[in-house]
């Protein structure tokens with residue numbers, strides 16, 4: 001990480017009263033709403049009494065070189081959700097987050113965060129938000145603890161008399177108490193991420209915004225960050241996290257929005273999004289070739305023979321074809337060890353919606 005913190009680190013933002021009271025978790029799930037249908041649904045100005053923590057309408061960013069990074073985005077993040085902002089590299093996630101946090105101005109459209117218009121209300125909104133964007137800005141020559149002290153001291157709303165307690169509690173929370181005296185440059189990437197999270201959690205926050213929080217971490221580091229996200233969410237903080245990992249979104253998020261080339265493809269609860277994907281038929285058998293032949297003869301498409309199993313897509317008849325297919329396999333002498341539909345994943349849904357492949361590691 002860098003020795004000199006970048007400017008615009010929103011965890012350090014000034015202004016406004018101290019952290020607001022914790023919100024009650026209200027994870028009422030909206031139905032899946034394709035981007036095209038949600039547009040222009042409502043007003044964008046001021047505190048509307050809406051319980052959406054983030055709301056954008058027609059949010060657009062065109063960079064000077066002409067690059068259209070975000071194109072007419074209508075995003076709705078309900079209070080109490082763990083909201084996954086998903087998309088391949090370059091799809092516009094970071095640009096959106098930077099607009100939401102008031103770090104760059106939109107070309108057109110509007111955004112409200114915690115009911116206030118952004119970027120106009122930066123000074124009052126940011127103290128209620130913890131954010132970690134593009135890695136934490138740490139001083140490598142300071143210890144983890146002293147980095148947190150510095151973060152806390154930069155917050156004019158933070159009472160210096162209770163600083164030590166806040167810092168120790170934040171270190172404890174992210175599991176860095178034992179390593180708190182070490183210089184930050186000696187920290188692993190995972191420890192640096194955790195320290196960054198600790199800085200975002202020095203105060204109770206209504207909203208936590210994390211840009212690719214597990215990027216570059218090993219599996220253990222990823223697990224730790226995800227566990228922390230779940231914990232923070234369980235306390236009632238709304239979490240908005242971007243990721244290019246579908247797996248990650250399925251593991252930690254209640255809701256998700258999918259971006260592709262600057263546009264919102266779909267948003268809704270993770271369960272609803274995954275349910276859009278058709279399940280695949282999976283037959284477990286030692287007689288793979290024979291099973292594939294029978295299934296092909298019964299209009300099962302996209303057959304993939306594997307080790308002791310064959311997968312395929314059911315045709316238009318869907319689930320109704322299952323009893324017949326099973327009987328046909330048995331009649332043909334195929335030894336059927338397992339037979340059923342495997343739940344569709346978010347990846348299936350994404351591919352079905354966009355026709356694009358996806359990085360699913362992690």
Ligand SMILES: Nc1ncnc2c1ncn2[C@@H]1O[C@H](COP(=O)(O)OP(=O)(O)OP(=O)(O)O)[C@@H](O)[C@H]1O
Pocket residue numbers: 063064065067068069087088089090091092093094095096244
């Ligand atoms: N300051 C800038 N000037 C010009 N183009 C930019 C700028 N920042 C981003 N872009 C372009 O805008 C598009 C969206 O980038 P953005 O960083 O928002 O995507 P992303 O989904 O966050 O991807 P990544 O995970 O790689 O950061 C990309 O084509 C990128 O090259």
